[in-house]
Amino acid sequence: MILVIGGSQQGKLNWVMQNFGYTPEQVLNGRDLALQPEQSLPLAGFKVINHLESLLGNALKQGWQSDELLALQTSLLQLPEDFVVICNSVGGGLVPVERFDREWRELVGRTCCALAAEASQVWRIFCGLPQRLK
Amino acid sequence: MLALVLGDAASGKSEFAEKLAMQWASERYYIATMQVADAESQRRIDRHRQMRRGKGFVTLERSLDLAGLQMPSIETAERVALLECASTLLGNELYLPDGAAEKSWQAILSGVNNLQRQQTHLVVVSNCVFADGASLSPEMHEYLYQLGLLNQHLAAAADLVVEVCCGLPLYHKQSPLLKSL
Numbered sequence: 117m118i119l120v121i122g123g124s125q126q127g128k129l130n131w132v133m134q135n136f137g138y139t140p141e142q143v144l145n146g147r148d149l150a151l152q153p154e155q156s157l158p159l160a161g162f163k164v165i166n167h168l169e170s171l172l173g174n175a176l177k178q179g180w181q182s183d184e185l186l187a188l189q190t191s192l193l194q195l196p197e198d199f200v201v202i203c204n205s206v207g208g209g210l211v212p213v214e215r216f217d218r219e220w221r222e223l224v225g226r227t228c229c230a231l232a233a234e235a236s237q238v239w240r241i242f243c244g245l246p247q248r249l250k
Numbered sequence: 251m252l253a254l255v256l257g258d259a260a261s262g263k264s265e266f267a268e269k270l271a272m273q274w275a276s277e278r279y280y281i282a283t284m285q286v287a288d289a290e291s292q293r294r295i296d297r298h299r300q301m302r303r304g305k306g307f308v309t310l311e312r313s314l315d316l317a318g319l320q321m322p323s324i325e326t327a328e329r330v331a332l333l334e335c336a337s338t339l340l341g342n343e344l345y346l347p348d349g350a351a352e353k354s355w356q357a358i359l360s361g362v363n364n365l366q367r368q369q370t371h372l373v374v375v376s377n378c379v380f381a382d383g384a385s386l387s388p389e390m391h392e393y394l395y396q397l398g399l400l401n402q403h404l405a406a407a408a409d410l411v412v413e414v415c416c417g418l419p420l421y422h423k424q425s426p427l428l429k430s431l
Contacts, residue, residue, distance in 0.1 A: 210382075
């Protein structure tokens, strides 16, 4: 699995599609997914998960517990070699006022660390420009 | 040459941008974009003025319509202009009554092209504000969307893209012509 991170509005998805030769049809948008805890990721036909931060946020909103979130993380760690996970960096602001936002950005940050540790490549996109971190 | 200097708030990006501009030419213009709205903005402006003192910059004030800015012609062999900053300019274009509203980022991009045509070197300062974990209002989202597009287009056109962290430069893009930096 390949991890691509960066702030919002940095051109991450465009870069991934150009660099790895994937098409919009191969992109699963985490914003559109509100999975129940027992559901597995509907990955057939996809090569990219975009907006991991929203996928995780939606899971939290659906009431996923920590063991269920851990199982989700494990399934992400087992993605194929050529699969790309894109995630917005959300830990760069002040501590959010809302408890949900605090839990969410903690979950997103920790998940990205876990994915980065196992990923074959990690990229950070800044202003549309790629920087390889691993 | 076109340089894009980015950084978080209070990261030292202005001081870095000034140093860069001073290396490039002795004829120096500073395009200031902030409107005086209150005591706080006046303090920020004063701080930046103090920082520039003695560095040989001629200051031009321009808070809107950069594309319409006509500067005096170049007096020496080379001239540098420092635009500070694209993110303030975007706020002006988005929220001031005479601004370009939903076409703000395009207006600023053509403004930068206009500035580039009028000098040898241009340094543009912009902000990195894209990693906040709090829920965003539609207005905040619109601002970030336009600033992201603007930054990406500027970065694509630039010979040099530098992110400044605590006053230290991280080079994201450096044209071969700039090896001597």
